[in-house]
Amino acid sequence: MTMTREEIIETTIRFLAEEFEVEKSIILPDSNLQETLDLDSLDYVDLVVVIEENLGFKPTAEDFQTVVTFNDFYTLVEAKLKEVA
Amino acid sequence: MERRVVITGIGLYSCIGTGKEEVTESLRTGKSGIVYDAPRKDFGYRSALTGNVIDPELKPFLNRRQRLGMHQPAMYAYMSTREALEQAKLDIDFMEQNETGIIFGNDSTAGAVIKTIDKARARKDNTLIGSGDIFQNMNCTVNMNLSTIFKLKGINFTLSAACASGSHSIGMGHLLIKQGLQDRVICGGAQEVNEVAMGSFDGLGVFSPRENEPTKASRPFDKDRDGLVPSGGAATLILESLESALKRGAPILGEIIGYGFSSNGDHLSNPNFDGQFRSLSMAMKQANIKKGQVDYVNAHATSTPVGDMMEAQAIHSVLGEKVAVSSTKSMTGHECWMAGASEVAYSLLMMQNDFIAPNINFETPDEDSAKINIIAETKDQKIDCFLSNSFGFGGTNSSLIIKKYK
Numbered sequence: 001m002t003m004t005r006e007e008i009i010e011t012t013i014r015f016l017a018e019e020f021e022v023e024k025s026i027i028l029p030d031s032n033l034q035e036t037l038d039l040d041s042l043d044y045v046d047l048v049v050v051i052e053e054n055l056g057f058k059p060t061a062e063d064f065q066t067v068v069t070f071n072d073f074y075t076l077v078e079a080k081l082k083e084v085a
Numbered sequence: 086m087e088r089r090v091v092i093t094g095i096g097l098y099s100c101i102g103t104g105k106e107e108v109t110e111s112l113r114t115g116k117s118g119i120v121y122d123a124p125r126k127d128f129g130y131r132s133a134l135t136g137n138v139i140d141p142e143l144k145p146f147l148n149r150r151q152r153l154g155m156h157q158p159a160m161y162a163y164m165s166t167r168e169a170l171e172q173a174k175l176d177i178d179f180m181e182q183n184e185t186g187i188i189f190g191n192d193s194t195a196g197a198v199i200k201t202i203d204k205a206r207a208r209k210d211n212t213l214i215g216s217g218d219i220f221q222n223m224n225c226t227v228n229m230n231l232s233t234i235f236k237l238k239g240i241n242f243t244l245s246a247a248c249a250s251g252s253h254s255i256g257m258g259h260l261l262i263k264q265g266l267q268d269r270v271i272c273g274g275a276q277e278v279n280e281v282a283m284g285s286f287d288g289l290g291v292f293s294p295r296e297n298e299p300t301k302a303s304r305p306f307d308k309d310r311d312g313l314v315p316s317g318g319a320a321t322l323i324l325e326s327l328e329s330a331l332k333r334g335a336p337i338l339g340e341i342i343g344y345g346f347s348s349n350g351d352h353l354s355n356p357n358f359d360g361q362f363r364s365l366s367m368a369m370k371q372a373n374i375k376k377g378q379v380d381y382v383n384a385h386a387t388s389t390p391v392g393d394m395m396e397a398q399a400i401h402s403v404l405g406e407k408v409a410v411s412s413t414k415s416m417t418g419h420e421c422w423m424a425g426a427s428e429v430a431y432s433l434l435m436m437q438n439d440f441i442a443p444n445i446n447f448e449t450p451d452e453d454s455a456k457i458n459i460i461a462e463t464k465d466q467k468i469d470c471f472l473s474n475s476f477g478f479g480g481t482n483s484s485l486i487i488k489k490y491k
Contacts, residue, residue: 042216043150045215046215
């Protein structure tokens with residue numbers, strides 16, 4: 001799967017807002033992902049599921065160690081999609 | 086000293102109505118909730134009849150995390166419990182500060198389990214099942230979800246006793262309050278309604294095949310009965326010590342005065358006169374009343390030939406020929422794990438509104454049902470005391486006696 005960063009951002013905002021029932025407008029590049037989506041330990045299980053369903057790869061717990069903001073997440077997705085490609 | 090136990094809230098999510106008002110009207114008019122469900126035929130059902138229960142939309146009430154662990158039993162039970170708590174004047178703030186328990190009857194989560202297994206088999210990776218399924222799959226799904234949502238701090242477990250689950254949940258809640266161990270317990274029963282839940286039951290050939298007349302298929306005690314109709318939903322009763330109810334100014338809808346129970350110790354599915362007789366007799370002894378003091382019996386009668394016959398004999402033996410009897414399953418079908426709780430709720434609504442709901446489709450008595458007083462048409466009558474029977478697979482029996490609070 002090849003996607004531009006803009007496409008990654010658009011896709012990610014859509015499925016995260018839908019899955020975690022938040023307004024798209026609060027998903028900003030420098031916002032804290034965990035706080036914005038109000039994620040607890042169980043929610044990370046569902047985060048993996050929706051990433052796999054929408055972006056075609058399954059992130060590991062180690063992958064999330066570098067993710068604080070949504071921008072960090074988009075960077076992770078870019079790197080993972082390149083690996084897959 | 087033993088405490089008096091009263092009921093302060095009723096909630097219903099049933100095929101004859103969602104909420105007490107709609108259910109009361111259906112009971113009064115003898116309205117059936119049974120339909121023909123065509124997809125069941127494709128699934129392989131011998132009989133595609135079922136109670137018609139629509140899944141509630143919970144998004145207006147619960148957030149995503151709260152909803153994720155819920156499938157039909159918990160969803161239905163949430164709706165009935167909301168209604169019951171409102172009537173009992175109980176809110177989350179109060180229950181977080183004042184110990185309130187929950188014992189709910191449930192005996193399957195087949196719909197949720199099959200959904201999960203299908204997902205796991207398709208993905209071949211359990212980490213892609215999602216976080217909510219385990220909480221939908223476990224038999225205690227109603228308890229774990231409702232205790233979390235309503236911040237309950239008291240007793241918390243699920244009671245599984247086949248088609249007597251709901252009745253025993255009330256019996257156990259009653260005992261805990263009577264003994265002073267709890268002030269309030271949320272009791273009830275929930276029953277999923279979906280095709281995967283009832284296939285094996287249908288396989289026994291005990292469902293009515295009268296598919297061309299859905300509303301006439303469930304006909305307890307009638308000579309021409311030919312099987313039960315599966316159904317479901319949820320019913321909730323708020324049980325409370327009399328002291329607690331009076332202190333809070335809660336409405337007192339009835340007082341539980343007798344809980345009888347027994348086990349047949351016999352056949353897996355066949356009913357047994359002796360077990361039913363002992364359950365009824367124990368309830369009467371606990372209530373310390375004589376047979377003339379029971380105004381109404383809400384029978385377990387499911388519309389199966391042998392089960393109804395045994396119950397008619399047991400009612401006749403313990404309570405005689407005069408007491409008014411009806412089976413609301415003639416309208417609702419067999420609500421299984423929910424039935425013992427819903428039928429107490431239905432009877433309480435009759436007691437509050439001075440009528441006896443009809444045993445619809447009772448047209449021709451058989452040898453045993455002719456000996457008891459079955460009410461085939463709605464009857465205006467005051468009820469001061471009623472008895473509700475529930476009997477389940479494995480020979481588990483429960484009888485509850487409830488009277489007006491005076």
